[in-house]
Amino acid sequence: MTPIPLQLPLKASEAAALADLIYLQVDPHPLTGDSRRRFATRIPALGLETLDPYPGSLQRDPIHAATWYIAIDAGDTEPKQPLLLRIAPAAAPASGLFPAALLIGRLRLSSGAEVVINAIPFGPTDHDAIRTFAEHVDRDFLHFPIEARWAAIRAGNRQPPKP
Numbered sequence: 001m002t003p004i005p006l007q008l009p010l011k012a013s014e015a016a017a018l019a020d021l022i023y024l025q026v027d028p029h030p031l032t033g034d035s036r037r038r039f040a041t042r043i044p045a046l047g048l049e050t051l052d053p054y055p056g057s058l059q060r061d062p063i064h065a066a067t068w069y070i071a072i073d074a075g076d077t078e079p080k081q082p083l084l085l086r087i088a089p090a091a092a093p094a095s096g097l098f099p100a101a102l103l104i105g106r107l108r109l110s111s112g113a114e115v116v117i118n119a120i121p122f123g124p125t126d127h128d129a130i131r132t133f134a135e136h137v138d139r140d141f142l143h144f145p146i147e148a149r150w151a152a153i154r155a156g157n158r159q160p161p162k163p
Contacts, residue, residue, distance in 0.1 A: 012105040084122035090114035
């Protein structure tokens, strides 16, 4: 069991607002690039202060289709904390993929449905969580075209790759 800190890295009400948007906007439809774009255009209306979601990371759980994952940056000061939110119906089983997840809350959405929202550390040094997400939730997460990898390398060190 992971102890709950006295101060959460984000407001539970904002996580609930994001979950509400996911269930109202995306959940009833297949997850596509277009549904992610529509979802992304509605995020600013939420007025989020303690979390910055990455709509392109939104992914359904491969086993429990009503469970969602989304990468966020959390906190109201810099540097923000990179996290992966797991948003699941209250009746869904706990995740065996991320057993040490931090409970953000059991919250009621505007639809009346109850969800459980957990946060998983998801920064550059959280190798196990990233590997688990890439292997079990979104197999395309780490797959980039070679041109994109070279562009990222060039942007990072400002030197062209050696042949």
